[in-house]
Amino acid sequence: MIADEIKNKILSHIEEHFSEEEVSIASSKFQIEIPDSPEKGDLTCNIALILGNITKSNPKEIGLEIGNILKELNLVSSIEVAGPGFINIFLNHSGTLKIIKDILNKNTIREEADSKKIQVEFVSANPTGPLHVGHGRGAIYGDVISKLLEKKGHEVQKEYYVNDAGRQIDILTASVYLRAINIEDNIFPESAYRGEYIKEIAKNADLQEAVNIDDLFKSLPEEDEEKIDKIISNLKSASEKDWKSIKKVSLESVLSTIEKDLEDFGVTFDNWFLESSLLGADSKIDAAVQQLNTNNLIDNRDGNIWFKSSDFGDDKDRVLIRTDGRQTYFASDVAYHKDKLDRGFDEIINIWGSDHHGYIKRVEASLEGLGYDKNKLSVKLVQFANLIKGGSPVKMSTRSGEFYSLEDLLSDVGSDVARFYYLSKQTDQHLDFDLDLAVSSKKENMYYYIQYAHARICSLEKKAGLKDFLAEDISEDHVDICSNLIHEISKYPNVLEKTCNNLSPHLLIFYLKDLASIFHNFYNDNKILDKSESEKLTILAVTHTIKEVIADSLNLLGVKALEEM
RNA sequence: GCGCCUGUAGCUCAGUUGGAUUAGAGUGCUUGGCUACGAACCAAGAGGUCGGAGGUUCGAAUCCUUCCAGGCGCGCCA
Numbered sequence: 001m002i003a004d005e006i007k008n009k010i011l012s013h014i015e016e017h018f019s020e021e022e023v024s025i026a027s028s029k030f031q032i033e034i035p036d037s038p039e040k041g042d043l044t045c046n047i048a049l050i051l052g053n054i055t056k057s058n059p060k061e062i063g064l065e066i067g068n069i070l071k072e073l074n075l076v077s078s079i080e081v082a083g084p085g086f087i088n089i090f091l092n093h094s095g096t097l098k099i100i101k102d103i104l105n106k107n108t109i110r111e112e113a114d115s116k117k118i119q120v121e122f123v124s125a126n127p128t129g130p131l132h133v134g135h136g137r138g139a140i141y142g143d144v145i146s147k148l149l150e151k152k153g154h155e156v157q158k159e160y161y162v163n164d165a166g167r168q169i170d171i172l173t174a175s176v177y178l179r180a181i182n183i184e185d186n187i188f189p190e191s192a193y194r195g196e197y198i199k200e201i202a203k204n205a206d207l208q209e210a211v212n213i214d215d216l217f218k219s220l221p222e223e224d225e226e227k228i229d230k231i232i233s234n235l236k237s238a239s240e241k242d243w244k245s246i247k248k249v250s251l252e253s254v255l256s257t258i259e260k261d262l263e264d265f266g267v268t269f270d271n272w273f274l275e276s277s278l279l280g281a282d283s284k285i286d287a288a289v290q291q292l293n294t295n296n297l298i299d300n301r302d303g304n305i306w307f308k309s310s311d312f313g314d315d316k317d318r319v320l321i322r323t324d325g326r327q328t329y330f331a332s333d334v335a336y337h338k339d340k341l342d343r344g345f346d347e348i349i350n351i352w353g354s355d356h357h358g359y360i361k362r363v364e365a366s367l368e369g370l371g372y373d374k375n376k377l378s379v380k381l382v383q384f385a386n387l388i389k390g391g392s393p394v395k396m397s398t399r400s401g402e403f404y405s406l407e408d409l410l411s412d413v414g415s416d417v418a419r420f421y422y423l424s425k426q427t428d429q430h431l432d433f434d435l436d437l438a439v440s441s442k443k444e445n446m447y448y449y450i451q452y453a454h455a456r457i458c459s460l461e462k463k464a465g466l467k468d469f470l471a472e473d474i475s476e477d478h479v480d481i482c483s484n485l486i487h488e489i490s491k492y493p494n495v496l497e498k499t500c501n502n503l504s505p506h507l508l509i510f511y512l513k514d515l516a517s518i519f520h521n522f523y524n525d526n527k528i529l530d531k532s533e534s535e536k537l538t539i540l541a542v543t544h545t546i547k548e549v550i551a552d553s554l555n556l557l558g559v560k561a562l563e564e565m
Numbered sequence: 566g567c568g569c570c571u572g573u574a575g576c577u578c579a580g581u582u583g584g585a586u587u588a589g590a591g592u593g594c595u596u597g598g599c600u601a602c603g604a605a606c607c608a609a610g611a612g613g614u615c616g617g618a619g620g621u622u623c624g625a626a627u628c629c630u631u632c633c634a635g636g637c638g639c640g641c642c643a
Contacts (some may be wrong), residue, residue, distance in 0.1 A: 083585040321642040358638045441605040524607040
């Protein structure tokens with residue numbers, strides 16, 4: 001890439017003229033960027049400002065010196081030092097062609113020198129019902145950042161952590177069980193899952209033993225949560241065999257629904273990790289607790305077993321094992337994260353709903369306490385997405401069974417539109433996702449605006465009757481008419497790099513919107529197919545590059561570029 | 566009370582690892598452009614103390630301090 005060439009040239013120059021320390025500071029902040037306006041050059045560089053700052057000397061003088069060196073490059077036509085000391089670089093025609101060639105040859109991103117083994121864990125919703133739209137944002141984000149990391153050359157594993165061992169699974173089982181024995185709505189417990197899907201699962205329940213309904217509901221506690229717990233234990237003792245089989249059927253059924261819903265949005269996982277696998281004979285939870293104990297980080301107080309997480313900056317210590325011997329959810333998580341790192345990942349990324357942010361410290365503390373480097377874990381928080389339909393937010397709640405599911409979203413707007421809008425805003429901000437807008441045909445709808453640019457270019461190319469579009473078709477005599485287009489195109493590698501490094505897909509989306517805008521503008525001003533042959537070829541090669549950029553970018557986001565609309 | 570996040574045009578948001586005399590889009594408002602390669606498009610105008618106040622420096626929407634406002638989290642729940 002052209003920016004690399006320039007960067008290398010500058011680095012080798014400053015290595016000769018500045019101290020090692022100065023070079024190391026400078027190279028960490030050193031950037032080759034594309035200026036907002038072409039008048040400030042095809043590329044611009046801040047190196048003189050940084051060096052001026054470090055060495056307390058005049059940036060403009062340093063800039064002139066470096067500028068002279070850059071003139072030696074055969075891609076550069078001229079240099080100016082502007083403003084406080086920016087080095088603005090103007091390319092000659094072969095420099096311009098190089099930009100286009102790199103993009104057409106998909107030479108758009110530099111892979112990381114040290115490829116890492118990275119695990120991304122996301123969604124991990126409790127398997128108690130279909131996914132709702134609140135889960136969608138994390139699902140799409142996790143999927144896309146996995147693609148971005150792969151683009152950078154890392155090896156990525158996508159994992160779903162299945163909470164199949166907790167109380168909520170008992171509630172699910174009980175809910176199905178109660179439907180299977182035809183408990184009517186009027187006495188169906190409030191705190192059980194009431195969705196229609198429960199009734200569907202219950203149809204597949206194959207009960208061996210009869211349950212006495214009067215015994216089941218006899219002298220239940222008043223309070224809802226206590227009531228459901230009592231029903232659970234009654235059902236378990238009524239028939240252990242049926243309980244187990246219903247549990248199995250329920251879990252399998254819910255998980256396959258979840259898997260299918262995700263697949264419909266193009267989200268797949270490499271591994272489904274069961275919480276229950278941490279329990280059992282050689283319990284990984286016990287092993288983790290044991291290791292913390294060895295490290296002197298376990299405290300027995302009030303009959304509970306505590307992890308002294310406050311030793312590592314957590315607000316307070318946390319219980320791992322309760323008086324009655326039951327492990328807490330946190331205990332599973334300690335063992336789970338230990339297990340992840342034991343599997344040899346260089347980096348593990350968790351995507352959590354932002355309401356879990358208070359949980360980060362204690363998990364980090366547990367990793368430190370176990371003797372791992374806590375910096376190997378990074379947690380990306382995703383704020384909730386509000387879906388707006390007909391001007392008001394749609395509700396989501398699993399227990400009541402009244403919710404707008406991911407499946408509903410699919411049939412309302414489709415996977416591509418949904419993915420696009422989920423990604424269209426920074427993940428740490430609330431997202432208002434307006435379903436009516438997402439399928440409307442207004443400019444306000446970024447999705448169609450970008451797709452329209454792509455479809456228009458496809459249509460142009462069809463009309464022009466050309467198959468190949470080569471950078472070499474760009475003629476020096478006519479390139480000026482496309483300079484705005486080329487300037488915007490040249491930002492692509494930078495945008496891509498920023499998108500990957502910051503794991504911020506929205507940056508790519510906003511770039512595509514700008515690129516589409518510049519194209520639409522050009523299209524309106526120029527009747528491309530009426531131009532002279534060589535001018536036409538020039539323009540079509542450039543617009544073809546735009547088409548490739550849009551298609552590549554959308555592909556990276558898991559969205560299909562439309563050839564016609 | 567403590568912690569995390571947020572505050573940019575009437576509205577929805579980009580820009581935040583300090584950079585360019587003029588802080589950008591869309592929408593809404595006022596206007597103009599199809600005998601037209603796709604009008605699902607384009608152009609022009611109006612609209613801002615970048616929450617307030619201090620500070621750091623060649624330079625601040627961006628960093629620091631403080632205050633104000635909003636969201637979320639502060640269980641042996643999952």
